[in-house]
Amino acid sequence: MDRRQFMVGASVAAVGTAVAVTGIPPFDDMPTAAAAGEERFSARGRAVVIQKVGKSAHAVINGRHGVHLERMLDGYATHLLPFGTYKSPRKLIEAVIQAEDAGLLII
Amino acid sequence: MTGTRRNILSLSAGEVQRLTSAFNVLKANGTYDHFIRKHVEAMSIATPAGSTRNAAHRAPAFLPWHRATLLDMENALQAVDPSIEGMPYWRWQDEARLNGGDPRRSRLWTAGGIGGDGDPARGNRVLNGPFAHWVALIVNNSTGAVVPRPTPGLIRLLGRDPRGSRGLPPPSQVTDAIDRYSTYDRSPWDASVATFRNRMEGWSGGPRMHNLVHRWVGGDMLAGTSPNDPVFWLTHCNVDRLWWVWQGMRGITNYQPVSGGPTGHNLNDTMQGLVVPRTPADVLDINRLTYRYV
Ligand SMILES: [Cu+2]
16 A cells, blocks of 8 residues: 555645644643644543544544544544545544554454 | 346355365465455555545445456455356345344354344454454554454454444435446546445435445454455445446446546546556446356
8 A cells, every 4th residue: 555645635744734834742641722623532541542633534543653544424534444435534533542452453 | 257246145155165275375365465465556646646545445446446356356256266256246225124133143243144243242253253363464554563462363344334324225325327327437537526436435414335244344454455355245246236227328438537537537537546557438337347246
């Protein structure tokens, strides 16, 4: 799989820039003061930061390279769990983390 | 080669066994895994970058892309065992009615079929049937690699995956798609349109139809690596059959977009991420592809 195909989108590049510019520190346990358009939470032992930019969003999980989310229909979608949408970025990331724990994929 | 595609529940025990044995040969020699990788590749090619469409889903080529990959898999199975008549289809819409409202009781999900539900006490691994030892491939999102899962066994959670759905599509969803949607697809050629393709794929008014079947089987069928589970092919063979029924009513060459749509989805574009590259136009007429549904 060629992940560059996902990474070339301008919105993703913008997220990457935002992360670099605001200099989010290594992930501590739980959210402190979140930046605008940013959501921090923990799920099944992972620290998650979601950055929303325009019609897409990007999640960084345990400081590792993250998951790209797209706005679709009345929710959010990911190519990792491609047969449904999720009401919010958080619900989607929680499902992806559950899927990793179930052995379906590696985040 | 030619294919005669039958309802899997109409096959004899011996016919099912020859089919599952051929799948096992393809799994052992790497051919099967190549098909899984190509599906992941197609899923990963956003058309264009930044859109929700990919080379094979959420867009017009959904039906021809899967028709093409089914044909390639059917050819591979018949190359292993020429006595295999064709890829069987699974009429998922009938299973609730045939099994007193509980499709998990279908003969399909037995050791003599394609194996049963996953065992909740063993990570929902399928422990019986012809594919019990299979090592699934999974996507490593960090590296982009498609790698073997460390522990063997397919994962299924029939009607009970918390990330999936509880019921299979009823027959009313099939008649809805075929009878009410005469337009194959329309701009913006994505998951938002109310068209035959999108009703079949199951975004319009969904989750329904194809998406709902993936979600009901659950486990490996929920990921981009869904061809891990051979039920993928039986599921899509029924989707393809229903498209052919629709084509019989609405016209074999009734495909949109002819041009001006996203790359890889126009009538004469080469579809991306297939084992054997083809255009939608190449696969519209199954008579020319020399298989038939009975
Ligand atoms: Cu698919």
